[in-house]
Amino acid sequence: MADELAHEAWPCAPVPSVPGDVWHWQLEAMQVVSRVRSDLRARIAHPSVSSASTEDARDGLLLVFEELASNALRHGGGDVRALVIAGPAGWLLDLSDEAPDSPPVPAVDRDPAFGGMGLHLVAQLSTGYGWEQRPGRKHVWALLPSGREAAEPLRGRLPEQRSPGL
Secondary structure, three states, rough: HHHHHHHHHHHEEEOOOOOOEEEEEEEEHHHHHHHHHOOOOOOOOHHHOOOOOOHHHHHHHHHHHHHHHHHHHHOOOEEEEEEEEEEEOOEEEEEOOOOOOOOOOOOOOOHHHHHOHHHHHHHHHHHEEEEEEEEEEEEEEEEEEOOOOHHHHHOOOOOOOOOOOO
């Protein structure tokens, strides 16, 4: 039963196609994740990216990257690749490994003190997530918002400013 709940919590769905700037890295070992995270932090600090996103959204991206990258190395293994696409509304993260028969399984009924809550965190921070099996590879992905789009729809619904005489 717990296994069924876990699979429902992390759906099998194809990696979405998102336009934008594509960044990719090879992750050979856990210590490389810190270096790549620093590189990703520098890329999203560029004014062209930072002006279109909030600091909270950028922090969320870095956190989700680290969670998915460490999961790929710990539970997938083999040739681990990270892909980030910086799109107009946010980011797509795609972490792939050589364990196509090992889907991501969020912890169910586990004490958070024992860890394993990373996929739940990824799901909370993401607007979409899933995994896809391809020949010889598993792709675990998440879509993250830029943080700016939430304010955009509200602009059209704000009351118009009143004239001083009304």
